[in-house]
Amino acid sequence: xxxxxxxxxxxxxxxxxxxxxxxxxxxxxxxxxxxxxxxxxxxxxxxxxxxxxxxxxxxxxxxxxxxxxxxxxxxxxxxxxxxxxxxxxxxxxxxxxxxxxxxxxxxxxxxxxxxxxxxxxxxxxxxxxxxxxxx
Numbered sequence: 001x002x003x004x005x006x007x008x009x010x011x012x013x014x015x016x017x018x019x020x021x022x023x024x025x026x027x028x029x030x031x032x033x034x035x036x037x038x039x040x041x042x043x044x045x046x047x048x049x050x051x052x053x054x055x056x057x058x059x060x061x062x063x064x065x066x067x068x069x070x071x072x073x074x075x076x077x078x079x080x081x082x083x084x085x086x087x088x089x090x091x092x093x094x095x096x097x098x099x100x101x102x103x104x105x106x107x108x109x110x111x112x113x114x115x116x117x118x119x120x121x122x123x124x125x126x127x128x129x130x131x132x133x134x135x
Contacts, residue, residue, distance in 0.1 A: 051081055061115045065093050066122070083132025 019025055019032070041116025069089040101109045 026032070038121075043069065054114070057111055058118065059113050062118050062122075065115070065119055069093065087123050089123075090119050094119025094121070094123055 019028055021028070094116045096110045098120060099116075100118055101111075101113030103109075104112060
């Protein structure tokens with residue numbers, strides 16, 4: 001038996017003795033339960049607020065991209081007839097964001113990927129031919 005294994009066994013034994021102590025073990029176990037409960041509540045609150053924030057950012061970026069596509073559409077004379085450029089620009093912006101998201105990790109990548117896929121879906125949904133492919 002190595003010295004490291006012996007130390008690990010002693011640490012586990014001391015922890016078990018500390019937790020299951022007949023005099024104060026009940027209080028210590030309750031303190032551990034309270035700590036775990038607090039950690040779980042804090043994690044849930046953080047997850048909910050982060051999720052709401054990501055949704056808000058996604059909606060904001062999507063609305064801004066749609067606004068840019070609308071502006072670009074107003075600059076191009078042929079788009080007033082069929083709206084093709086609006087679909088192309090929306091889909092292209094979504095594709096660019098999705099490609100960017102593949103390189104990024106974490107919060108920025110997840111947000112960019114969500115917004116990019118949303119814009120690509122809007123571009124495809126607006127296209128009647130692509131709409132037939134989807135359904």
